[in-house]
Amino acid sequence: MIDPRFSGFGLGLRKPHYAAFLDGSADVDFVEVISENFMVPGGRPRDILRRVLANYPVALHGVSLSIGSAEGLDRGYLARLRALADEVDPLFVSDHLCWTRTGGFNAHDLLPLPLTEEALAVVCANIDQAQDALGRTMLFENPSSYLSFVGSEMSEWAFLAEMTRRTGCDLLLDINNIHVSGHNHGFDPRAYLAGLPLDRVRQIHLAGHSQGAHLLIDTHDQPVPDPVWRLYGEAMARLGPVAVMIERDDNIPPLEELIAELDIARAHGRQVVAA
Amino acid sequence: MSLAALQADFRHWLEQSDEAAAARLGSDRSAGLAVYQNNYRAQLMACLVDAFPQTLAWLGEAAFESAAAHHIDAVPPSSWSLDHYPGGFPATLAALYPRDPEIAELAQLEWLLSEIFVATDAWPLTLDMLSEVDWERATLRLVPGALTIALSTNAAAIWTALNAGEEPPAAALLPEEEALLLWRQGFTSCFRRLDADEATLLSSLADGRAFADLCAALAADRGEEAGLQRAGELLARWAGEECLASSV
Structure with missing residues (x-):
């Protein structure tokens, strides 16, 4: 059984860095893997996961649960995720506050939800179903988004706060996503932090983004930029034990560069403790 | 608009660039909708490129990407796993290249x-x-x-x-x-x-x-x-x- 108040610093498992995670030489406290990459019957992916598990605690981070689908959840998917979670005994099982699936169509992108009472009710019913099916409390990540809908009835932070209150789920706070969405929708990231139940934050993602023509784009292909570091520092000053990781999905640098970036995150954590 | 109707419109925008669906999602949302559609198509294209390196080498980049774009238009993804999406591409290639059966094979x-x-x-x-x-x-x-x-x-x-x-x-x-x-x-x-x-x-x-x-x-x-x-x-x-x- 894993300590429910785990704290530490980790990285996502990415192919260019497999060797260091397989021989245990990567200086991290935990590893996050994309759940769907390992929801396969067998072969090398499952072998890689077993060998990484021998060296590090693992967090499962999914992209296909589609917790915001109006039509409900895919039971087959939930059964596969349950089987993987039972095998891994992960630190966390997380996914995103978004939707990906409707009417037999799966966008494979984290699509935005309207911030309405109807959507909140759908999301909460789906979370209840998912947590029952998995037998675990899940974490849900605040997404980056590129549009907001006419008729939204609450802020994203109010949505997340009510979601955790109704379902008992926890939060994976992506600091970069707050920055990106704050820029795209014109809200103050500090108001976002102030409005969240920070005692429910169990994990933090740090990442970089790119400047699009009109919007910031959550590309995960750049180092963590200064505004995100500053917001991270402010968040850490108010958080309890938490698992922090750098999330890099593209333009992946040598592992040493990500470890150096993780050291900055560790230093922020120590500064907060010292203060 | 109900959540189900919004998600159906969003799907039609991603799949078919349906302007009427986009308008129902919000007329001032064009920049954001364009980002999502670009992400959707780019991800499927990258998936096909990754899955068929030898077919790409055989066809050449331009012909492969044209065939892949045709496939993305014709066969939207349905599975929870993106890894399942390439499975339908050989049939699309067979239809596009009936006189070159080695491509689909x-x-x-x-x-x-x-x-x-x-x-x-x-x-x-x-x-x-x-x-x-x-x-x-x-x-x-x-x-x-x-x-x-x-x-x-x-x-x-x-x-x-x-x-x-x-x-x-x-x-x-x-x-x-x-x-x-x-x-x-x-x-x-x-x-x-x-x-x-x-x-x-x-x-x-x-x-x-x-x-x-x-x-x-x-x-x-x-x-x-x-x-x-x-x-x-x-x-x-x-x-x-x-x-x-x-x-x-």
């Missing part, structure tokens, strides 16, 4: 090898285990994911050359169909050509036939001594290649 070969890569693990029957088997009762079966296919073109030779970084042969129709066995040895997907009698025997393994029945079939075809000798040769080869599951 090459893509089908790549797709099947990638499926075998993540097939259920199993302990193979190895050479040192053969002496422990009760051959009177043994029923042979292939390792999970293993299968036989028949190709009408030299797609397998094209794949082999491209995979080795060598100049591929010109496309050609074969005088008669070529049977291949595809399986995973350890963690590596592989394939090889089959002799006619071997192809017949292996395809019958899926029916769970006893090894004794296979021996009898070979004996009937080749005579008692030659048939048994051939059965022994094949068994040793299959065990050496680890394409049979161990629970016989």
